[in-house]
Amino acid sequence: xxxxxxxxGGIATGKSTASNFFKKQGIPVIDSDLIAHQQLSKxxxxxxxxxxxxxxxxxxxxxxxxxxxGAIVFNDKNSLAKLNAELHPLICQQIKLKIAEYERIGCPFxxxxxxxxxxxxxxxxxNAVLVISLNFELQKKRLKERNNLSDLxxxxxxxxxxxxxxxxxxxxxxxxxxxxxEILENKxxxxxxxxxx
Numbered sequence: 001x002x003x004x005x006x007x008x009g010g011i012a013t014g015k016s017t018a019s020n021f022f023k024k025q026g027i028p029v030i031d032s033d034l035i036a037h038q039q040l041s042k043x044x045x046x047x048x049x050x051x052x053x054x055x056x057x058x059x060x061x062x063x064x065x066x067x068x069x070g071a072i073v074f075n076d077k078n079s080l081a082k083l084n085a086e087l088h089p090l091i092c093q094q095i096k097l098k099i100a101e102y103e104r105i106g107c108p109f110x111x112x113x114x115x116x117x118x119x120x121x122x123x124x125x126x127n128a129v130l131v132i133s134l135n136f137e138l139q140k141k142r143l144k145e146r147n148n149l150s151d152l153x154x155x156x157x158x159x160x161x162x163x164x165x166x167x168x169x170x171x172x173x174x175x176x177x178x179x180x181x182e183i184l185e186n187k188x189x190x191x192x193x194x195x196x197x
Contacts (some may be wrong), residue, residue: 002103004110004125005195008117010164011157012143014177014184018132021188028107029096032114032122035094039087040064052082074156092120099125108197114118118162118170128172130191132165138178 007022008030014166019029039045041063049069050058057069073080095112102110116123123129134142136158143154168174175187 002099002107002110003127003195004112004187006083006117006123006126006129007111007113007132008115008129008167008171009177010134010161010167011115012139012141012146013132013134013164014181015113015115015132017177017181017184018130018175018188019111021185022111022192025192027109027111028102029111029113030095030098030102032091032095033054034114035091036087037066039090039094040066045086045090048086049083050108074153074160076120080160090121092122095122096125113160118167121186123170128195129170130173130175131164131167131171132184133168133174134175134177 007015007018009018009178023029040049046058046062046064047158049064053069053072057072059065069083073083094116096175099110099112112122112126114120117123117126117129139158140151140154143149143157144151147154147157149157173191175184177184
């Protein structure tokens with residue numbers, strides 16, 4: 001029986017750092033962001049999105065320019081909803097195939113890393129959910145520095161997601177990531193030990 005731990009949080013709260021910690025422990029991670037990027041490179045998806053948003057979202061080599069696409073969808077809720085309607089079913093389908101494969105081979109422990117875990121109802125396929133949390137100001141500061149965004153751009157990206165407080169209310173485990181990477185990893189190691197008992 002495979003134990004699936006859902007890993008989620010807000011943008012720039014440290015979810016990727018947590019995901020990397022699990023990988024370093026030799027634990028398989030299903031990475032929904034990676035799956036999303038793979039979908040965005042498929043010819044049929046590129047064609048559909050260029051029909052929806054115009055050729056200005058394409059690079060000179062005909063790939064999706066994620067920065068340009070992001071600038072559109074994070075400034076318009078309808079555009080974001082259109083993008084999600086196209087991508088989310090494809091992402092969920094791939095995640096469920098990977099879950100079935102890990103169950104088939106009898107993998108004991110798998111992490112499902114998904115920023116939109118609750119929005120896509122993927123918490124339903126997990127045994128438990130861990131939320132990596134951070135206070136709003138620090139989250140905004142880290143996002144601005146990481147993505148070179150203005151205050152307003154960072155806030156729009158944060159507000160495009162389900163609020164962290166709601167995710168925390170639904171979660172089995174919450175880890176606050178308001179200190180160093182080392183402290184976060186220590187908290188994760190303790191949690192992992194407790195889950196595996």
